[in-house]
Each structure stands twice: as C-alpha cells, then as structure tokens.
Amino acid sequence: MNDFPQALTIAGSDSGGGAGMQADIKTMQERHVFATNVVVAITAQNTLGVQDSFPLPLELITKQFESLAADFHIKACKTGMLADAAHVAAVAENLRRFDFGPLTLDPVMIAKGGAALLTEDAITTLRNELLPLATVLTPNLPEAEVLIGQSVKTPAEFKLAAQILQKMGAQNIIIKGGHQTAEQQANDYILYADGSDEWLSTPRIETVRTHGTGDTISACITAELAKGTPLKQAIRISKAYIQAAIANPIAVGHGHGPTNHWAYREVEHD
Numbered sequence: 001m002n003d004f005p006q007a008l009t010i011a012g013s014d015s016g017g018g019a020g021m022q023a024d025i026k027t028m029q030e031r032h033v034f035a036t037n038v039v040v041a042i043t044a045q046n047t048l049g050v051q052d053s054f055p056l057p058l059e060l061i062t063k064q065f066e067s068l069a070a071d072f073h074i075k076a077c078k079t080g081m082l083a084d085a086a087h088v089a090a091v092a093e094n095l096r097r098f099d100f101g102p103l104t105l106d107p108v109m110i111a112k113g114g115a116a117l118l119t120e121d122a123i124t125t126l127r128n129e130l131l132p133l134a135t136v137l138t139p140n141l142p143e144a145e146v147l148i149g150q151s152v153k154t155p156a157e158f159k160l161a162a163q164i165l166q167k168m169g170a171q172n173i174i175i176k177g178g179h180q181t182a183e184q185q186a187n188d189y190i191l192y193a194d195g196s197d198e199w200l201s202t203p204r205i206e207t208v209r210t211h212g213t214g215d216t217i218s219a220c221i222t223a224e225l226a227k228g229t230p231l232k233q234a235i236r237i238s239k240a241y242i243q244a245a246i247a248n249p250i251a252v253g254h255g256h257g258p259t260n261h262w263a264y265r266e267v268e269h270d
C-alpha cells in the first residue's frame, strides 16, 4: 500500500516558519496530504526580513528529486523560491524527467520585505523552461507584470495578462490581487484551460500578518490536486483557506507576521 495522497514542494526554506516550504508543509498537513520537499535554497529570515540566503549545490537538487522518485507516489507538486537561473533550469529538467503530477508554479520573485528571491536573469529561464510545464500558474500582480512586461492594474488588464500567460504555455492562470491595497476586496482572477474564467473575491483584511500568503494558497491548491479534487473546487477551497488563515491571526514575530494555517479547520465554511 502506497496510495496515501502525497505532494511535493520545491522551494526555499524560511527559518521564520511563515512562508516558503514551511508554509507549504504546514498547509499540506492541514489538508491531510503527506508533504515531501526539495530544498532549493536556505534563507536566514524572520518576520522583519531576509537576512541571508544560500542556494544549495545543483547536484543536491537533482539527488533530492531522485530520492523522492525512487520511493514516493507524488500526485501533485509546486514550486516556490528558486533562487537563480541555474536552479530554475535544474528544477525544470527534473520535472521533465519525473512525473510528480500537476505542477502549481508560484513564480516567487521578491519577498514582502523587498528581498530578491529570484535573480533578474532567471526570469527568462523561468518563462521559457518552467512556465510551459505549469498546470496552474499563480503570479501576484508585480510578478504578472514582470512576466508579461506590461502593467496589470484594471480588471481588463488582469484578464489580458492571464490570456498572455496562457499563450506562453501555462494551462490555468490565477492572478492574485493581494497587492491591490486600495481595494476593499481581495480579488483574484482565474482563467481556466477550457477558456472559462471567474473572479474570486473576499473582504480585504487590514493586517500586516500576510507573510507567506502566496505560498499558502498555492500549497493548498497542490494538496487538493494531490487528493484528486477537481481544479475549480481546489481553487475555491484554497481561497477560503487563505482567507481564514489571514482573518484569524496568531501573534508571532515583530514584523510581517505569518498567517494561521490551522484556522480553516476551526472556522465555519461551506
């Protein structure tokens, strides 16, 4: 028997525990999915910022993939912080070698505190090698703008950005509206592979505790896909999951605190 839902996060480690692969693993655990991981980089980080980071040797990235492929039945995977062009290329190569199910690609570029988590020269590699492998692509607004080279502010620009990203090769696109701070609602736009689309909007919560929101929603989608939840349902559950995690904060750290990964199971929802 080796059929318990298993998922994989390929990401950077956040010593502060609120973002990166720690957020991913906590979220997958909450969704009753066994989480495995490929550590791409280690950051020295807390809720005040990123103090240092170190990408692991490329051979060790490939060996982690090989170890997982030799033993686990991974049904869905996601990427987070990938550090630089060589690491993006190594991850893409290993994802072509092994079938770890649908890929949710969170194109992490800059941490909330402003630290670069991906070098600028890696963006072309990410666009050319990783983006076409994505079942779900989850850029925030600045990431969507960098990927398409155009402004993304209005609802029409959200839709256009998603169409352009779909033409670049990603199947389903979620443009996350967390950075639209002037809005009353947190508006995410989703363009599905079949051409249908929808807006998922929730009341915006005034808080500084939003460290790791993008990691968390993409990890929840990945966990649901590993269990076989249909994509539209997986995305709706994940939007409700991140809303509960932001709306029920825990007092940790002195800066951009983490979200509450266990809140969803303690609040009422559909």
Ligand SMILES: Nc1ncnc2c1ncn2[C@@H]1O[C@H](COP(=O)(O)OP(=O)(O)OP(=O)(O)O)[C@@H](O)[C@H]1O
Residues within 6 Å of the ligand: 019, 110, 111, 112, 139, 140, 141, 176, 177, 178, 179, 186, 187, 188, 202, 203, 204, 205, 206, 207, 210, 211, 212, 213, 214, 215, 216, 217, 239, 242, 243, 246
């Ligand atoms: N203040 C908020 N209130 C409600 N929802 C929010 C808030 N901030 C972000 N969200 C939601 O959280 C999810 C992640 O969006 P966001 O744009 O913050 O991603 P991100 O910038 O990639 O996150 P991070 O870089 O912190 O991991 C989206 O569903 C977004 O709508």
Ligand SMILES: Cc1ncc(COP(=O)(O)O)c(N)n1
Residues within 6 Å of the ligand: 011, 012, 013, 014, 019, 020, 021, 043, 045, 080, 081, 108, 110, 111, 112, 113, 117, 210, 211, 212, 213, 214, 215
């Ligand atoms: C290792 C790692 N991965 C991802 C993020 C993004 O999260 P945020 O934008 O909330 O800082 C991060 N800070 N650290």
